[in-house]
Amino acid sequence: MSNVCEILTLADLCAFLKENNNYVILTHVAPDGDTLGSAYALKYGLETLNKRAQVVCCDKIPHKYNYFIEDSNVDFAPECVIAVDVADIKLLGDLHSQFEGKIDLCIDHHISNTKYAKRLYLDADASAAAECVFEILDELGATFDRKTANALYTGLSTDTGCFKYASVTEKTHKIAAKLYTIGVDAAEINRIMFDTKSKNRLELEKLVLEKAEYHFGDKCMVLSVTSKMQKKTGCDLTELEGVASMSRSVEGVIAGVSIKQVAKDKFKISMRTYDPLDASAICKELGGGGHKAAAGCALTGRLSTVKAQILAAVKNEMERKNAGLTTN
Amino acid sequence: MSNVCEILTLADLCAFLKENNNYVILTHVAPDGDTLGSAYALKYGLETLNKRAQVVCCDKIPHKYNYFIEDSNVDFAPECVIAVDVADIKLLGDLHSQFEGKIDLCIDHHISNTKYAKRLYLDADASAAAECVFEILDELGATFDRKTANALYTGLSTDTGCFKYASVTEKTHKIAAKLYTIGVDAAEINRIMFDTKSKNRLELEKLVLEKAEYHFGDKCMVLSVTSKMQKKTGCDLTELEGVASMSRSVEGVIAGVSIKQVAKDKFKISMRTYDPLDASAICKELGGGGHKAAAGCALTGRLSTVKAQILAAVKNEMERKNAGLTTN
Numbered sequence: 031m032s033n034v035c036e037i038l039t040l041a042d043l044c045a046f047l048k049e050n051n052n053y054v055i056l057t058h059v060a061p062d063g064d065t066l067g068s069a070y071a072l073k074y075g076l077e078t079l080n081k082r083a084q085v086v087c088c089d090k091i092p093h094k095y096n097y098f099i100e101d102s103n104v105d106f107a108p109e110c111v112i113a114v115d116v117a118d119i120k121l122l123g124d125l126h127s128q129f130e131g132k133i134d135l136c137i138d139h140h141i142s143n144t145k146y147a148k149r150l151y152l153d154a155d156a157s158a159a160a161e162c163v164f165e166i167l168d169e170l171g172a173t174f175d176r177k178t179a180n181a182l183y184t185g186l187s188t189d190t191g192c193f194k195y196a197s198v199t200e201k202t203h204k205i206a207a208k209l210y211t212i213g214v215d216a217a218e219i220n221r222i223m224f225d226t227k228s229k230n231r232l233e234l235e236k237l238v239l240e241k242a243e244y245h246f247g248d249k250c251m252v253l254s255v256t257s258k259m260q261k262k263t264g265c266d267l268t269e270l271e272g273v274a275s276m277s278r279s280v281e282g283v284i285a286g287v288s289i290k291q292v293a294k295d296k297f298k299i300s301m302r303t304y305d306p307l308d309a310s311a312i313c314k315e316l317g318g319g320g321h322k323a324a325a326g327c328a329l330t331g332r333l334s335t336v337k338a339q340i341l342a343a344v345k346n347e348m349e350r351k352n353a354g355l356t357t358n
Numbered sequence: 359m360s361n362v363c364e365i366l367t368l369a370d371l372c373a374f375l376k377e378n379n380n381y382v383i384l385t386h387v388a389p390d391g392d393t394l395g396s397a398y399a400l401k402y403g404l405e406t407l408n409k410r411a412q413v414v415c416c417d418k419i420p421h422k423y424n425y426f427i428e429d430s431n432v433d434f435a436p437e438c439v440i441a442v443d444v445a446d447i448k449l450l451g452d453l454h455s456q457f458e459g460k461i462d463l464c465i466d467h468h469i470s471n472t473k474y475a476k477r478l479y480l481d482a483d484a485s486a487a488a489e490c491v492f493e494i495l496d497e498l499g500a501t502f503d504r505k506t507a508n509a510l511y512t513g514l515s516t517d518t519g520c521f522k523y524a525s526v527t528e529k530t531h532k533i534a535a536k537l538y539t540i541g542v543d544a545a546e547i548n549r550i551m552f553d554t555k556s557k558n559r560l561e562l563e564k565l566v567l568e569k570a571e572y573h574f575g576d577k578c579m580v581l582s583v584t585s586k587m588q589k590k591t592g593c594d595l596t597e598l599e600g601v602a603s604m605s606r607s608v609e610g611v612i613a614g615v616s617i618k619q620v621a622k623d624k625f626k627i628s629m630r631t632y633d634p635l636d637a638s639a640i641c642k643e644l645g646g647g648g649h650k651a652a653a654g655c656a657l658t659g660r661l662s663t664v665k666a667q668i669l670a671a672v673k674n675e676m677e678r679k680n681a682g683l684t685t686n
Contacts, residue, residue, distance in 0.1 A: 193521045193534070194552060196545035203535035206521070210528035217524035221632075224522060228609045229576065236567045239560065248557065281556045 035145035038135075043151040044169050046135065047076065053083040054108040056133070058116045059123030060268075061087050063188030063223060065115035066095050068137070068159040071181040072114060074100075075163070075172035082106045088123035092268070094222055097215070098181040110134045115159035115185075119146040137162055157197040160185025164205050179212040180219060187216070188223055191275075234263040238273065249353065250285040250344050252337065253277045257291045267292065274300035274324070284353060285312070285344050289336065297336050301325045306351040307344075315343040363473035366463075371479040372497050374463065375404065381411040382436040384461070386444045387451030388596075389415050391516030391551060393443035394423050396465070396487040399509040400442060402428075403491070403500035410434045416451035420596070422550055425543070426509040438462045443487035443513075447474040465490055485525040488513025492533050507540040508547060515544070516551055519603075524651075562591040566601065577681065578613040578672050581605045582661065585619045595620065602628035602652070612681060613640070613672050617664065625664050629653045634679040635672075643671040 038046065055073055057065040066087075073083040084104045091099060113133050116122060117140035122129055136147035139156040153162045160182045167174065174182075186206060190198050193206070210216065227235075237259045243252040255270055270290055277286030277300075286302040299316070302324055303309040309325035316339065318327020329336045347353075366374065383401055385393040394415075401411040412432045419427060441461050444450060445468035450457055464475035467484040481490045488510045495502065502510075514534060518526050521534070538544065555563075565587045571580040583598055598618055605614030605628075614630040627644070630652055631637040637653035644667065646655020657664045675681075 191548075192519075194545065194548040198538075198544060200535045200538035203531045203538065207528045207531035207535065210526075210531065216526060217522065220519075220522040225603070225607050226609050227607050229572070232567065232570070232608055236564060239564045239567075242560070244557070275553070279553050279555050280560055281554050 035147060036149045038149050038151045040151070040165065040169055043135070043137075043149075043166060046149065047081075047166070047170060048079075050110040050134075051081050052106045052109045053081060054111045055083055055085045056111065056113045056116060056122060056125060056129065057085065057087040058113075058121040059088055061089055061091055061095075063095065064158045064160055064185040066091060067098065067181040067183070067185030067188070068114045068163045070098055070100075071160065071163050071167065071178045071185070072112070072137070074175065074178040074181065075167035075170065078173040078175075079170060084108070086125070088125045095184070097219070097222075098177055098184060100177065112137065113147060114163070115139070117142050118144045137166070155199065157195070157199060157202045158185045158189035160189070161202060161205060164208075174209075174212050176213045176215070179209040179214040183209045183214045183216055184219055184223065187220060192220055192224055228265070228269065230264045231269050234259055234265045234269070235273075235276070237263065238276075244283075245341055246285075246345065246348060248280075248282050249348070250287065250341070251277050251280055251283045252287045252289065252340070254289045254333065254337070255291060256333065257294070260291070274302055278302035278304065285309075285348070287340055287344065289333070289340070291333070295330050295332065297329050297331075297333070299327050299329060299336075299340060301327075301340075306353055307347055308351070311350070312340075312343045312347045315346065316340065363475060364477045366477050366479045368479070368493065368497055371463070371465075371477075371494060374477065375409075375494070375498060376407075378438040378462075379409050380434050380437045381409060382439045383411055383413045384439065384441045384444060384450060384453065384457065385413065385415040386441075386449040387416055389417055389419060391423070392486045392488055392513040394419060395426065395509040395511070395513030395516070396442045396491045398426055398428075399488065399491050399495065399506045399513070400440070400465070402503065402506040402509065403495035403498065406501040406503075407498060412436070414453070416453045423512070425547070425550075426505055426512060428505065440465065441475060442491070443467070445470050446472045465494070483527065485523070485527060485530045486513045486517035488517070489530060489533060492536075502537075502540050504541045504543070507537040507542040511537045511542045511544055512547055512551065515548060520548055520552055556593070556597065558592045559597050562587055562593045562597070563601075563604070565591065566604075572611075573669055574613075574673065574676060576608075576610050577676070578615065578669070579605050579608055579611045580615045580617065580665065580668075582617045582665070583619060584661065585622070588619070602630055606630035606632065613637075613676070615668055615672065617661070617668070619661070623658050623660065625657050625659075625661070627655050627657060627664075627668060629655075629668075634681055635675050636679070639678070640668075640671045640675045643674065644668065 055069045057069045069085045076083045111134050113136045133147040135149045137151045139153055139159050141154040156162050164182050238253050274288045277288045284304045284307050288300045290298045292298050301309040301313050308322050310320045313325035313327040316327040320326055383397045385397045397413045404411045439462050441464045461475040463477045465479050467481050467487050469482040484490050492510050566581050602616045605616045612632045612635050616628045618626045620626050629637040629641050636650050638648045641653035641655040644655040
């Protein structure tokens with residue numbers, strides 16, 4: 031595309047938001063706590079500045095986020111389209127073609143943002159898009175109520191594994207502290223986001239663990255979630271969050287592989303690595319991509335063949351990095 | 359006991375710490391991240407003020423805490439004994455009789471502190487003893503190095519489930535933010551504390567989940583860890599942390615029971631509840647005690663008998679609280 035994407039400073043961005051009035055805020059496909067929390071907090075904050083805004087997502091919003099979701103004032107003609115936490119226009123899912131070339135502003139924290147919008151505010155040091163939105167609303171002088179605090183906290187907390195990840199900074203905790211002064215329901219949010227599993231999901235974990243495989247001297251763990259397991263436990267693909275991190279949670283494992291069957295002969299692979307391995311290098315070899323510690327790809331074939339392909343790629347990366355590869 | 363316990367303000371406490379020089383700092387039995395992190399941070403901080411201090415614990419310190427443990431300057435005559443995060447003198451374990459009546463100062467955050475020390479600095483609003491120690495060292499003008507920051511962060515993070523619990527406040531996050539400015543290795547600490555399980559432990563979880571029971575219309579979950587399971591997987595009692603919280607992690611469960619076999623016919627019970635149930639009321643009925651959301655007791659007999667006793671107590675509490683008890 032020949033579109034030019036204007037990179038905005040915080041001041042530029044705030045000036046732009048003040049100038050305009052009626053916003054559509056887009057989230058990414060398969061919406062998570064950060065895209066939703068950021069989008070709704072932005073909506074609520076703009077509303078306190080007498081703007082109007084509605085949040086639009088191509089997918090149904092999971093009911094677990096209901097505590098911060100309130101759709102109102104949708105009876106207006108949108109003038110300005112904002113995408114929040116959307117690194118690539120393809121991540122708009124079914125809304126992609128409708129909004130192609132029509133995104134006026136993107137607010138993001140992904141260094142990999144493809145600059146598809148007319149204007150981009152990018153803070154790649156932010157642990158979550160919610161961190162950016164907090165700063166924007168603070169700069170704009172918006173009023174924060176409890177619902178806004180809950181939305182922002184949800185973004186912060188879910189995108190950082192509850193302040194666990196390396197992306198967390200002094201600023202992340204400072205913002206969290208401020209949200210407590212607004213009465214954020216943090217413990218209840220964390221309970222919903224991190225400590226509540228369905229009985230079916232627990233059943234699925236049991237089945238997955240029963241078939242766990244270790245390779246390369248226990249440095250690589252492979253977890254497979256077959257269609258049969260999903261059917262047996264009644265868990266659909268939206269309930270498989272967290273299986274990827276399970277694959278890297280065992281002492282000594284530096285390559286965690288999770289293979290989710292999405293259809294006959296079709297698999298979605300999530301790769302999680304620790305130093306010195308690079309998950310994105312492994313997935314690139316398999317036609318996918320991602321970050322150093324977390325990446326993914328899609329493979330077709332029989333499960334045994336797919337597994338062999340992945341293990342070969344893991345082995346190559348272990349050899350490249352001299353990661354004490356032993357036979358197993 | 360007829361001993362009088364003097365309640366200290368932060369200023370009193372700092373004056374006391376400035377007056378004395380050579381400290382022994384005691385932790386509680388079965389030491390966790392908070393008692394150890396607080397004790398070592400206090401030692402390191404006092405050392406920057408030209409005091410001498412050594413940490414003493416009746417148990418061996420688990421090797422996973424090695425990253426902040428450095429014992430030096432132990433060649434001195436102790437003048438003053440401090441207990442940190444020790445709510446009751448019995449929690450000194452094997453050091454109990456040796457130090458009975460000889461604790462000059464206790465620094466704690468448990469509202470249930472039994473005032474066994476000559477002086478007590480208690481901040482029951484602190485999410486962790488490490489929160490108290492940070493404030494004390496800050497007030498004293500101690501220097502914080504990275505090791506001290508790592509010790510304090512370990513206390514904060516482990517006692518709050520990584521900032522998840524209701525005990526977390528604005529202050530907790532503000533302190534965490536300050537520790538980031540000193541270069542705390544937070545992501546690595548959280549990885550060790552929360553995301554690393556032994557392969558044996560994962561095997562044990564599989565066995566425990568296989569035998570999971572649901573009662574009272576799935577409102578109560580019971581997890582049992584038998585001696586047989588411990589033997590089969592090679593997990594000892596020190597590796598069973600977290601099983602208690604597993605018992606409350608299923609959607610709809612408001613009473614999570616975990617039963618750990620400690621010897622033939624001897625069981626340690628952990629109870630975790632959500633509103634409206636009171637875990638301490640259930641455990642009191644069984645001869646134990648604790649907090650509203652987390653309590654425990656010890657029972658003897660056959661597993662089936664013990665289980666029946668616990669279920670009866672859970673049922674009573676459900677009836678008392680009108681918690682929608684249904685038959686199952």
